[in-house]
Amino acid sequence: MKRIEFPNDFIWGVATSSYQIEGAWQEEGKGESIWDDVVHNTKIIKNRDTGDIACDHYHRYKEDVQIMKALGLKAYRFSVSWPRIFPSGKGKVNQKGVDFYDNLISELLENQIEPVITLYHWDLPLSLQKIGGWESRKVVDAFVDYANFMFNHYGDRVKKWITFNEPLVFTMWFYSLGLYDLKPDVRRGYLASICVNAAHAKAVEMYRKSKNSDGEIGITLNLSHVYPKTDSELDQEAVKYVDGVNNRWFIEPILKASYPEDILGIANKKFNLPEIPKEDLLLLNDNPIDFLGINNYSCTRVSAEKPDDLTSLRKLIKRERLEEREYSEMGWEVCPEGLFDLLIRIDKDYNHPIIYITENGMACKDEKIVDNVVQDEDRINYLKQYFEAAHRAINKNVRLKGYFIWSLMDNFEWIEGYSKRFGLIRVNYETQERIWKKSAQWYHDIITENGFEVNF
Ligand code: FCB
Numbered sequence: 001m002k003r004i005e006f007p008n009d010f011i012w013g014v015a016t017s018s019y020q021i022e023g024a025w026q027e028e029g030k031g032e033s034i035w036d037d038v039v040h041n042t043k044i045i046k047n048r049d050t051g052d053i054a055c056d057h058y059h060r061y062k063e064d065v066q067i068m069k070a071l072g073l074k075a076y077r078f079s080v081s082w083p084r085i086f087p088s089g090k091g092k093v094n095q096k097g098v099d100f101y102d103n104l105i106s107e108l109l110e111n112q113i114e115p116v117i118t119l120y121h122w123d124l125p126l127s128l129q130k131i132g133g134w135e136s137r138k139v140v141d142a143f144v145d146y147a148n149f150m151f152n153h154y155g156d157r158v159k160k161w162i163t164f165n166e167p168l169v170f171t172m173w174f175y176s177l178g179l180y181d182l183k184p185d186v187r188r189g190y191l192a193s194i195c196v197n198a199a200h201a202k203a204v205e206m207y208r209k210s211k212n213s214d215g216e217i218g219i220t221l222n223l224s225h226v227y228p229k230t231d232s233e234l235d236q237e238a239v240k241y242v243d244g245v246n247n248r249w250f251i252e253p254i255l256k257a258s259y260p261e262d263i264l265g266i267a268n269k270k271f272n273l274p275e276i277p278k279e280d281l282l283l284l285n286d287n288p289i290d291f292l293g294i295n296n297y298s299c300t301r302v303s304a305e306k307p308d309d310l311t312s313l314r315k316l317i318k319r320e321r322l323e324e325r326e327y328s329e330m331g332w333e334v335c336p337e338g339l340f341d342l343l344i345r346i347d348k349d350y351n352h353p354i355i356y357i358t359e360n361g362m363a364c365k366d367e368k369i370v371d372n373v374v375q376d377e378d379r380i381n382y383l384k385q386y387f388e389a390a391h392r393a394i395n396k397n398v399r400l401k402g403y404f405i406w407s408l409m410d411n412f413e414w415i416e417g418y419s420k421r422f423g424l425i426r427v428n429y430e431t432q433e434r435i436w437k438k439s440a441q442w443y444h445d446i447i448t449e450n451g452f453e454v455n456f
Helices: 034-041 057-071 095-110 126-130 137-154 167-177 186-209 233-256 261-271 278-286 310-316 336-349 377-395 438-449
Strands: 002-005 011-015 075-079 114-120 160-165 216-222 226-228 291-295 300-302 355-360 400-406 425-428 433-436 451-454
Touching: 002 377, 011 114, 011 355, 011 438, 034 126, 057 095, 057 433, 057 438, 075 160, 075 400, 095 114, 095 137, 114 137, 126 137, 137 160, 137 186, 160 167, 160 186, 167 186, 167 216, 167 233, 186 216, 186 233, 186 261, 186 278, 216 233, 216 355, 226 233, 233 261, 233 278, 233 291, 233 300, 291 336, 336 355, 336 377, 355 377, 377 400, 377 438, 377 451, 433 438, 438 451
Parallel strands: 011 075, 011 400, 075 114, 114 160, 160 216, 216 291, 226 300, 291 355, 355 400
Antiparallel strands: 002 451, 425 433
16 A cells, blocks of 8 residues: 655646536526537437536536535636627627626635636537637637636636637537538538637737736647557557647647647648648747646547548547456546556656646446445546556656546536536436535545555
8 A cells, every 4th residue: 555645735626617517508698509509409419418407507506616615625627608608709798697607706715616717618609600610710809809808807816717628629529520510521620720729829818918817827638648559650650640630739739839740731631721820820829828738538549540531530540449448438448547648748748838637537327326325436446546647647747736527516418418427426417416426525535635545
């Protein structure tokens, strides 16, 4: 047995997002988002579930903050629903929406929990999708106005900001899925990702100029360490390519103010992309982040199946299943060494940035309930191994400053609907009752002791 202990100022938190927990989809002046549209007007969500009610957090936030307090959390990462603040994406402000987040922030601060705001966790105002979504520079401008409003209104009390959650997912993956208008199109995904980076840089610039610029601002990327299936040269090539599209395409504009040459070359050949505007690169260069948020759940194992075929992006990124490994309910491999290798690599290749793990967690069956407590040992085992990997990275001087578990409570898991449970707290969707899981009690103890005993 050895005891591992985290630095004194390490931030233990949980993460959620607006669409996944709030519900109240058309209450008190909120405008429609693209997710309201997707759930009501397509058939792609499992069981045709919707986020109309979700965890009803909009009405129950006080109770939820009390749960956070009982957990002993130091910080809470949540996202703001842009169409709750600006129902049409820009222009007129919805005061009731503004009040909701003011109240939530007050409640958190009164309970000594630091609010960490993500400005954009996928719920774009529908009216902005109608004028071109993330491929449009008009939407970039609307985002910057929204961000500016947020910094000025909440920035005296909120000192940690995240511009975007997982651009890879809401650009490349959603476009290749055809989520927005049901026409899969990888080229448009690339174009959107370029606009999003410009929006990010402009928002950071805005933050530095705002009257409340004494906090920190960053972005959250979903990064996954890529391993080859075999040692063959082709598999190595596949690693370079998948790592390029999934990781470097997003890290390098942010941390190096450039796009990776190899991927740019492939994308240009295939899709004839317009030149990346010089002013975008200048803006990125002039507006560095204070921290990098990393969402990490698993690693990626690839083999060299058509390594140059970008249209089959999703087929290429094959998550190889290894017999001997454990997998979550999402089908994602439990791969703590992937987190360790990723952290070391980011630290080494990108000049030692400050990092927060802004999401990590496990979807489990959660079937066994004893004395009203969910017996989720598998989740505890997962987190233990990941915490240990994170701790090892800190010992190697990686500047990891905090860790946010996905998620506070079970919630609407996008196209999986309510079929996947990630919470430390179980939600009964019929009664909205919140029930503690064993992992929640365990996490409480970790936070209190700022460490734990490892027996592996
Ligand atoms: C991430 C998302 C988050 C949640 C987890 C499971 O990709 O950021 O909203 O759905 O996956």
